[in-house]
Amino acid sequence: MARIGILPLGRPTFDVPFAEEKLAGMLAALDVSGHQILGPRHLLFDLEAARDGIETLKAEGIDQLLLLQVNFTDAVVAVEAANAFDRPLSIWAIPEPRLGGRLRLNAFCGLNLASHALGLAGRGFGWLYADPQTADLDGLLSGAHPSGRLAPEPAGDAVAGAVTAQALTGKRIARIGAHPDGFDTCAYDAGALKTLAGVEVDALELDQLFDTARAAPAQAAEALRADTAGQLSNLGEVDPGELDRSLRLRLALDHIRTQGDYDAFAIRCWPETFTEYGGAVCGPVAQLGEARVPCACEADVYGALTQMLLQQVADAAVFLVDLVDMDVGDNSGVVWHCGQAPLSMADPETPPQATIHTNRKMPLLYEFPLKPGRVTFARVSQAHGTPRMVIAGGEMLRRPMAFTGTSGVVRFDRDAGAVLDDVIASGLEHHMGLVYGDHRTALKDAAAALKLPVLEL
Numbered sequence: 001m002a003r004i005g006i007l008p009l010g011r012p013t014f015d016v017p018f019a020e021e022k023l024a025g026m027l028a029a030l031d032v033s034g035h036q037i038l039g040p041r042h043l044l045f046d047l048e049a050a051r052d053g054i055e056t057l058k059a060e061g062i063d064q065l066l067l068l069q070v071n072f073t074d075a076v077v078a079v080e081a082a083n084a085f086d087r088p089l090s091i092w093a094i095p096e097p098r099l100g101g102r103l104r105l106n107a108f109c110g111l112n113l114a115s116h117a118l119g120l121a122g123r124g125f126g127w128l129y130a131d132p133q134t135a136d137l138d139g140l141l142s143g144a145h146p147s148g149r150l151a152p153e154p155a156g157d158a159v160a161g162a163v164t165a166q167a168l169t170g171k172r173i174a175r176i177g178a179h180p181d182g183f184d185t186c187a188y189d190a191g192a193l194k195t196l197a198g199v200e201v202d203a204l205e206l207d208q209l210f211d212t213a214r215a216a217p218a219q220a221a222e223a224l225r226a227d228t229a230g231q232l233s234n235l236g237e238v239d240p241g242e243l244d245r246s247l248r249l250r251l252a253l254d255h256i257r258t259q260g261d262y263d264a265f266a267i268r269c270w271p272e273t274f275t276e277y278g279g280a281v282c283g284p285v286a287q288l289g290e291a292r293v294p295c296a297c298e299a300d301v302y303g304a305l306t307q308m309l310l311q312q313v314a315d316a317a318v319f320l321v322d323l324v325d326m327d328v329g330d331n332s333g334v335v336w337h338c339g340q341a342p343l344s345m346a347d348p349e350t351p352p353q354a355t356i357h358t359n360r361k362m363p364l365l366y367e368f369p370l371k372p373g374r375v376t377f378a379r380v381s382q383a384h385g386t387p388r389m390v391i392a393g394g395e396m397l398r399r400p401m402a403f404t405g406t407s408g409v410v411r412f413d414r415d416a417g418a419v420l421d422d423v424i425a426s427g428l429e430h431h432m433g434l435v436y437g438d439h440r441t442a443l444k445d446a447a448a449a450l451k452l453p454v455l456e457l
Contacts, residue, residue, distance in 0.1 A: 093129045103404070111127065150425050201266075
């Protein structure tokens with residue numbers, strides 16, 4: 001019988017009662033596992049509470065550390081906990097049903113962030129993504145499901161990809177605000193980026209965005225509102241003051257782009273756009289994506305680079321997505337972001353709607369399921385500290401909307417279980433670029449020209 005120390009991780013901006021229900025199921029499964037379960041049995045919502053839990057486990061002495069990824073968290077606690085114990089480490093994350101409502105847990109994204117951060121730290125771990133009723137805890141706790149590490153393969157034809165790679169040279173990204181703590185997936189080195197792709201980054205402050213938005217002419221804001229109302233029939237249902245502030249962010253980004261001659265943005269989209277400014281940037285990001293101005297949320301500079309690259313090879317709008325669920329039984333995954341997909345990606349059978357952010361309750365977000373069709377995913381990745389190009393192909397299915405915002409159900413070219421294994425083993429960042437069509441060959445050629453090895457999921 002092993003002494004298993006647990007740390008149940010959560011964040012209060014998600015569905016706490018549902019998370020507590022799931023945690024109860026996890027604890028019940030652990031209690032009958034035959035092991036001694038030590039540590040807090042309630043959700044730890046902040047770093048201070050997690051540190052108290054770590055100290056408790058240190059005092060009790062454990063054989064293995066198990067992080068219960070009950071809903072979304074960043075990777076700060078995962079890394080700190082991993083550093084605190086010279087013991088085997090595992091992470092158990094919980095799926096949630098695709099019911100068309102809010103993303104209530106978003107636990108997979110927490111697992112994704114942790115896998116990237118732990119990969120950068122060179123820390124191996126075991127992992128599981130399963131409901132308590134079906135979870136193979138014996139396998140998890142015996143190390144049968146390790147994180148591993150994947151070796152990339154040589155890229156394509158550098159000569160064929162030279163035009164794409166050269167098209168990036170001289171482009172400029174405006175990074176507005178710093179990435180959130182615990183989002184190692186969004187970290188970047190401006191010098192390394194310039195060497196890799198010839199792309200420059202200017203670091204701007206959020207106050208510049210907010211001040212520019214507040215100063216935007218009322219007439220321009222009203223004209224944009226009228227234009228947006230032509231796209232979203234229910235626009236009048238959202239709070240008009242918050243809507244005005246949201247749309248002014250679009251005007252501000254247009255102004256900043258013109259003044260700085262920028263080609264893309266990487267924006268710290270939360271929490272300050274809600275807590276300090278009072279409106280969502282998601283809808284404006286969707287509009288700019290449709291206008292071929294890539295915008296990466298959470299100040300993800302390499303996400304913006306990926307979008308520019310995909311836009312170049314596909315000559316089409318790009319959507320920066322989170323992978324939020326993998327269902328091995330259905331052989332499908334769900335890609336999602338709050339409400340910022342370009343309008344041209346909407347399923348024509350489901351008219352797009354205006355909505356509010358599910359956690360912060362402010363507009364403007366777009367809401368629709370992604371249209372069916374062939375899709376390509378890509379990421380210029382820094383996983384495990386080694387630059388590479390990650391590529392995947394699949395088919396977007398016509399399915400009911402999985403979660404609020406903009407989301408789609410995708411069937412990858414490989415089985416969902418194999419893709420899931422590779423996402424965690426690769427330490428892939430939680431953002432991937434999505435574009436319609438099959439552009440894998442062109443991406444491999446561009447990777448060769450950029451001197452990047454390729455990893456195909």
